[in-house]
Amino acid sequence: MTLADKLADIGPTDAEMGFKDAEKWMQGRTMYGGMSALIAYLTAVRAFPDLPPLRAGQIGFVAPVGERFSLRAESVRQGRSVTQVRSEILVHGNVALTAFWLFGGAREANAKVAPDKPDNWTGPAKEAEELDTSKAPSFLHQNYEIRRAQDFSGPGEPVVRRWIKLKEPSGLDPVAEMVLLGDTLPPGAMRVMERQGPLSSINWSFNLLDTAPATTDGWWLTENGSMFADEGYSSERLRLWNADGKQMLAGMQQVAIFG
Numbered sequence: 692m693t694l695a696d697k698l699a700d701i702g703p704t705d706a707e708m709g710f711k712d713a714e715k716w717m718q719g720r721t722m723y724g725g726m727s728a729l730i731a732y733l734t735a736v737r738a739f740p741d742l743p744p745l746r747a748g749q750i751g752f753v754a755p756v757g758e759r760f761s762l763r764a765e766s767v768r769q770g771r772s773v774t775q776v777r778s779e780i781l782v783h784g785n786v787a788l789t790a791f792w793l794f795g796g797a798r799e800a801n802a803k804v805a806p807d808k809p810d811n812w813t814g815p816a817k818e819a820e821e822l823d824t825s826k827a828p829s830f831l832h833q834n835y836e837i838r839r840a841q842d843f844s845g846p847g848e849p850v851v852r853r854w855i856k857l858k859e860p861s862g863l864d865p866v867a868e869m870v871l872l873g874d875t876l877p878p879g880a881m882r883v884m885e886r887q888g889p890l891s892s893i894n895w896s897f898n899l900l901d902t903a904p905a906t907t908d909g910w911w912l913t914e915n916g917s918m919f920a921d922e923g924y925s926s927e928r929l930r931l932w933n934a935d936g937k938q939m940l941a942g943m944q945q946v947a948i949f950g
Contacts, residue, residue, distance in 0.1 A: 693862030694871075701730055702737040703764045703778075713758035716830045721755035723830040724892050725874040727780060729863075730762070731790040732870045735778040738764035742774055743796040744902035745866050750895045754787040756780055772796045797902075806900055806938035809852075809912060809930075813840055816854040816910035816934060834858055835875065840912055849879040849917035849925075856909045865904045869940055872911060873897055873931055878946040880917040880925035888950015897929065897942030904940075906933035915944075923948050 697712045716726040728750045736742060764778040773795045780788040813819065819838035824831050831837065838854040855875055861868055874895050881890065912932040919926045929942035 693860060695862030695867075698730070698733060698863075701733045701762070703734055703762050705761060705763070707759055707761050709759050711758070714829075715833050717757075718828045718830050719889070720757075721752075722757065723828070723874075724750070724752055724895060725871045726830070727752070727756045727788050728790060728874065728895065729867060729871045730756075730760075731778045731780055731788055732792065732867060734762045734780075735764045735776045735790070735792050738778070739766055739774070739776060742776070742794040743772070744794060745792060745899055746773075746795040746902075747793040747898045748870065748896070749791040751789045752892050752894060753789060754782060754785065756782060756787045760787065767791075772798060806941070807930075808936050808938075809914070809932050811841065812936065813842060816840075816856070816908070816912075819854050822853070831875070840914075847882055849883045849920070850914060851876050851879050851882065851916075852912070852914040854910050855913055856911070860909075866899065866902065869899060869904050869931070872913070873929065873940050873942060874944070876913055876915045876929075878917060878925050878927050878944070878948075879915045880920045880927070880946065880948060883917070883920065884948065884950070886950055888948065890949070891947045893924075893945045893947055895929070895942060895944045897940050899940055901937070901939050904933065906935075908934065910934045911939075912936070920948065 716723045761781045767775040767777050776792045778790050779786050822837045824837055836856045840854045841852045914930045916928050917925045918928055925946045927944040931940040932938050
């Protein structure tokens with residue numbers, strides 16, 4: 692059974708429902724942010740099935756999400772080419788995740804700027820060192836293959852870059868898979884932490900740069916980098932490229948740094 696099969700019943704409902712595979716996607720006491728965002732995304736597109744392509748998402752991680760929850764979605768505005776939809780995950784009747792999705796049809800281009808290629812390219816995924824994830828959060832070591840994609844490890848520049856791949860085909864459409872994968876890595880600020888301590892994503896905003904994302908052999912290059920960290924928070928830039936170095940997703944995130 693694929694992940695898509697396990698999520699087949701996800702959709703807006705006032706009744707409490709469950710995701711039986713939640714334990715496999717936990718990150719501490721809450722569900723991994725990419726999975727909870729995916730549930731919110733599927734809620735939106737199943738409530739309004741004739742939407743144009745996804746262009747952007749804004750997700751607020753409000754409270755822990757576990758196996759049991761209820762879901763709701765509403766269309767906020769539908770214009771000639773852009774539709775905006777809000778979806779939420781509720782736990783015990785309280786909002787645990789809120790998401791705002793922007794869907795937009797294509798128009799004739801009046802400006803063109805190509806996205807950045809990844810700098811300091813270290814070669815393709817098939818030549819990269821495989822990393823041991825046995826001590827990583829549950830969702831990582833159970834669901835992902837991860838390989839090194841930068842020349843250094845340990846403390847240093849506040850950037851984490853890795854090749855990632857799902858161990859099993861998800862069965863999801865390519866855009867839904869981007870929502871799942873785009874928030875996979877820990878924050879770049881972990882490389883400059885003065886002492887060990889927990890980290891927690893507070894939000895995640897992204898723009899989808901390709902409405903039909905595709906790669907080779909399932910591998911994606913993803914990077915988190917801290918642009919500013921102080922007073923217990925880090926502002927992070929998140930990027931994801933396909934195996935050929937074409938950028939698929941550009942995002943930002945606020946992370947709480949404890950300890």
